[in-house]
Amino acid sequence: MGVRKSNMLLKATIAIALMSGALGSNNYEMKQQNNKLNTRRARNKNSNNNPHHRHNGMTGFVADNSNNNKKNRRDLTEDIDFFTRMTQATGSIPMPRPTPFPVASVPPAPIPTNPPQVISTPNPTDPPVPVPVSTPNPTDPPVPQPTDPPVTDAPTVPLVCGITEEERATQMRELALTITDEATLNDQASPQAKALNWLLTEDTLDPPVCPDDGPCGARQRYIMASFYYASGGGTWDQCNAPQRNTAGAIALANANCDRVVTPFPVNNPRIGDKSTDAWLTGVDECLWGGLACWGTDDDRSKLFCLFRVGCVFCGVVVCVYKFVVHILCSLFT
């Protein structure tokens, strides 16, 4: 009887699956389920060609588990024998035998007029076919929109460096004007204008440089970006900026950068002298190929530089230190 229940559930599942398919759902999961179903159909079709499987005369599934088939056939044969004996004895259709499974909603099987046939059952070891849940039909009418007026919270302005992006842009431009003449910066084709534009719109350094970062912050990054654009950056033999700000493009650009800084007899440790990151990538500019920065020097600005590089590696905690150092530096400047 458990096998019969499995049959019924499976048929119901198939019916729902077919109905869902008929609705023309474009849902990817639905397609996957239908594909699985079709695959299973194909497999069963092949199984039907197997002479060891006896077809039951119905469009259904043929089990390929011989041990289960034996049990299923035995159970079913008992049912059919009981049905036949009762029909012959009483001349009426017998009531179905009690079953622990709720199968009352399914009509009883037709009275067999031929010798009993074995009804094949699906392989119980097959993974269950998930019953598709109700998915929105693309032809359904749109859900009515709420009639209540939308809540109009005041728009939040994203802050960068604790100021708005517009304020940051203004202050960065003012910073650039302390070392670049205005005519050059107004010329959008100039390397300096390109560098400033890159800093404001494309630089992915996180946290970003801020106008008040100090000598090794925004100013240094602006200068190095200007150097890149002025010296044919993009057509260098190596270390060119990535084509796009995607992980793959950055990895490719970094792979094409092997510009280790020529060692000099310097006694102080330096940042970036062995690093080979592509230019204009979202790391400290000291790590771009061909550059080296002061590291653990006791100069305040250099110490600040060290902490800024630390930000890249260690995240927020070091950035807090960076901020504290910056404040201390400002007090003693």
Place this chain on the structure above:
Amino acid sequence: MDQIDFENDGLSGNLIPEVTNLDQLRFFILEQGSIGGTIPNQYGEFDRLLIFDLDFNELSGSIPDELFDMKVLQQLDLNDNNLDGALSTNIGSMTTLTFLQLDHNNLEGTIPTEVGLLKSLRKYLLVATTTI
């Protein structure tokens, strides 16, 4: 920033004056490229530069007098460019200079006697295929 170092890496374009604001820079090395244009006058403002090496490029114009204001420069390599004009007498103020190469340019005139003031100079090349 301590060092900008490129050698035969396909650099081109021009020098920008902004790099002089890298006031900690000690090594400015852009050898064997296609960098053209002139040397900005502001480059004399490098206070800590030890090596200024732009040989085998396409620099033109004269060597600015201000370039010799660099206080602690030890190595000046401008050979194999298209530099012209006369060598400034200001070169005598670079008393820390130990290495000087200006050959293979289009320099004109005479070698200033102030070169004799370069007490630290150990090696120099000035005249190969130049008109000095």
